[in-house]
Amino acid sequence: MLVAMKTILLNQRKERDELMARPYLNRRTNHDQEALLASPMIKLISGPRRVGKSTFALLLLRDKRFAYLNFDDGLLLDNWEEDLVMRTLDVVYPDYEYLLLDEVQNLPQWDLWVSKLYRRGKNIIITGSNAKMLSSEMATVLTGRYLHVDMLPFSLFEVLEWHNIDLFAMKEEQRTEAAVLIDDYLHMGGYPETLLARSLAKSYLSTLFDSIIWKDISRRHRVRNTADLNSLAIYLLSNFCNPYTVNELAKELGMSSVSTTKKYMDYLHEPYLFFYLPRYNHTLKLMKKAAQKVYVVDNGFVQSKGFNLSENLGRLLENQLFIELIRRGYDTEKTLFYYRSRNNKETDFVVRKGTRVEQLIQVCYDLSSPKTRKREVDALVECAEELACDKLIVVTNKEENTITQGGYEIRVIPIEKF
Numbered sequence: 001m002l003v004a005m006k007t008i009l010l011n012q013r014k015e016r017d018e019l020m021a022r023p024y025l026n027r028r029t030n031h032d033q034e035a036l037l038a039s040p041m042i043k044l045i046s047g048p049r050r051v052g053k054s055t056f057a058l059l060l061l062r063d064k065r066f067a068y069l070n071f072d073d074g075l076l077l078d079n080w081e082e083d084l085v086m087r088t089l090d091v092v093y094p095d096y097e098y099l100l101l102d103e104v105q106n107l108p109q110w111d112l113w114v115s116k117l118y119r120r121g122k123n124i125i126i127t128g129s130n131a132k133m134l135s136s137e138m139a140t141v142l143t144g145r146y147l148h149v150d151m152l153p154f155s156l157f158e159v160l161e162w163h164n165i166d167l168f169a170m171k172e173e174q175r176t177e178a179a180v181l182i183d184d185y186l187h188m189g190g191y192p193e194t195l196l197a198r199s200l201a202k203s204y205l206s207t208l209f210d211s212i213i214w215k216d217i218s219r220r221h222r223v224r225n226t227a228d229l230n231s232l233a234i235y236l237l238s239n240f241c242n243p244y245t246v247n248e249l250a251k252e253l254g255m256s257s258v259s260t261t262k263k264y265m266d267y268l269h270e271p272y273l274f275f276y277l278p279r280y281n282h283t284l285k286l287m288k289k290a291a292q293k294v295y296v297v298d299n300g301f302v303q304s305k306g307f308n309l310s311e312n313l314g315r316l317l318e319n320q321l322f323i324e325l326i327r328r329g330y331d332t333e334k335t336l337f338y339y340r341s342r343n344n345k346e347t348d349f350v351v352r353k354g355t356r357v358e359q360l361i362q363v364c365y366d367l368s369s370p371k372t373r374k375r376e377v378d379a380l381v382e383c384a385e386e387l388a389c390d391k392l393i394v395v396t397n398k399e400e401n402t403i404t405q406g407g408y409e410i411r412v413i414p415i416e417k418f
Contacts, residue, residue, distance in 0.1 A: 001081070005088045008075050013092055016068045020058050025162050027056050029149055030329050036060070037098070039147060042118055043125040047151035048272035048297050049216065050208060052192050053127040054102050056151055061100060061125065067093035071106040082113060100125045111141040118145055129216065131270050152272075152327050153298045154190030156182065156320070156416060162195060167416055182416055186316050186397075189300030205304035209233075209273075216271040223267070228255055232264050236274055236294050238307050241315040241322075243279075243291035272297050275326065280337035280350045280357075280387075293338055295322045313397070317415060318348055318363040321395055324418065325349065341386055345379035350387065357389040365397045367412065373403075381406045393418075 036043055037060060045053045054070075067089045071077060076085075089096070099117065104110045105128045117124055126146075160167055160181060165174050188194065191208070194201035213233055218226050231253055236244075250261040268274045275297070279290035296302065299316050330336040330351065337350040339360075349361040362380045367373045380392055385406070392410040394403070395418050403410040 001079075001084055002088060005079060005081075005084050006091060008073070008079065009069075009085075009088050009092045012068055012070050012073060012076070015070070016058065019055065020062055024055055024059060025154075025158060026059060027052060027151065028155070028158060029056075029151075031147070031149055033060055036147065036149070037064070037123075040121075040123060042114065042142060042146035043149065044146050045125065045127045045149045045151055046131065046272075047129065048153070049129045049212060050191060050193060051151050051153050053129070053151045055192075056149075057100050057102070057125050057127055061098055064098055065093070065096050066098035066100055066125075067096040068100045068102065069104075070102045071110075072103045077106060080107065098123045098125060100127075102127050104128055105130045115141050115145075118142070129271055130220075131272055150327070150329075152323060153300075154192060154195065155324060155327055156185050156190070159185050159190055159195065160416075178416075186299060186313070186320060186415075187303055189298035189303075191298055191300055194300060201300055202304045205298070205300045209237075209301050209304060212271050212273050217267045221267055223264075225256070225260075228253070228260070229264050229267070232261070233268055233273070234305065236268065237296055237301060237305055240294055240296045240302060241318050243293050245291045248291075273301075275322070275332060277322070277332050278337055280339045280352075287337075295319050297323060314363065314365040317365050317395070317397060320415065321361070321363050321418065322349070325351070339383050339387065341379070341382045343382065345382050347380055347383040350383075357387045359391040359393065360384055360387065360389050362392075362394045363396075364394055367394065367396055367399050377403055377405055377410065380410065381408055384408055 045057055047053050069076065069085070099122050101114070101124065104114070104126050107113070114124060114126065154162070157167060160178060163177070163181060165178050165181070170178060184198065188198060188201050191201070191205060194204055213230055214226070217223065218229060223229050232249070232255070235249070235253060246258055246262045246265065249255070250258045255261045265276070269276065273296065275295045276292040277295060278287050278292050281287040281290065296319060299319055302312070302316065325336055335352050337352065339347045339350045347360050348363045350357055351359040351361065360380060360383055362376050364372065364376045367376065376394060380394065384390065384392055390408060392408055394410060394412045395415055396412060398414050399412055400414055400417070401412045403412060
């Protein structure tokens with residue numbers, strides 16, 4: 001048994017070393033990486049599949065002595081025996097300082113095992129692709145013992161950096177290339193493996209979307225009616241940035257029940273595929289009853305399923321901005337909402353700090369039409385008056401200026417300067 005396990009871990013070590021030998025762009029996070037590693041607390045790196053969680057962890061540990069276990073490896077799971085694995089780790093990785101557990105949610109009762117390792121003084125880094133399993137199990141067994149790092153597809157800033165373009169020190173000859181990349185990002189998003197092969201991005205993302213539905217959701221939750229689950233996912237994708245209620249969705253799609261629809265909605269959020277934004281209200285009960293808006297983790301998924309984008313530029317920009325706000329640490333349960341005024345005028349994003357509304361953000365692809373400008377600015381000002389907020393921003397595709405209206409000064413900025 002020891003020989004077999006040693007072979008499995010040696011193969012994983014070879015895979016680890018091959019991955020670390022490749023060139024990568026260092027990802028940006030809200031954490032100081034040295035401070036992160038120095039902390040004895042468990043480091044949880046979570047996010048959708050294929051966004052670079054494992055790569056980030058490997059780069060974090062590149063110059064350190066660390067052991068590596070990949071739980072996407074069926075051989076490791078089929079031959080799992082806790083004591084045997086720990087003994088073999090000491091053989092394959094003598095005197096290791098850190099332990100990297102990749103996609104650990106695939107191991108049954110992983111949280112109890114990790115808790116035991118933590119009590120033994122192991123410095124642990126975890127990656128995983130399931131929001132509910134990771135957050136709920138970390139919260140119950142490992143409360144107060146972990147630091148959380150969210151990973152998402154590349155930001156616009158990171159994509160430009162990958163192409164050696166610095167937004168804050170751009171050379172004149174780079175402006176045309178930057179404009180092309182900004183437009184391309186709006187349509188195709190920022191999944192790492194699509195950046196160097198844009199012609200294959202549509203096929204890659206379509207396959208990834210289907211894989212998340214069938215592998216991460218249907219198989220994990222043993223969903224019997226996979227047709228309904230897939231229909232719901234495609235419907236949400238085609239209606240991204242639009243408001244919905246669970247009752248409306250159940251009726252529209254002919255689902256078996258409202259409770260099943262709600263359950264499937266939760267399933268689709270778990271692997272970070274869709275996000276749901278609540279409507280802001282001072283009363284929690286009313287907030288929960290109101291329609292929510294749906295967003296998808298990457299604009300490229302919309303393109304990959306062949307939806308007509310010619311009329312969706314505003315929605316694509318809004319979705320891009322939403323994901324950027326999530327990337328910056330805003331939370332759809334505590335600090336990020338949308339709002340409708342008493343006259344039913346909408347502001348796309350309400351950013352809250354504590355109990356105070358800190359900022360209102362409106363998204364409009366093109367403000368050049370006087371009618372469009374009036375509609376968007378009037379809505380923003382009306383919502384600002386009701387929410388007592390004076391920090392107002394309109395994010396556009398290209399336009400940049402300042403608008404003064406109703407005693408408010410509104411900054412208009414292009415998406416790359418947000």
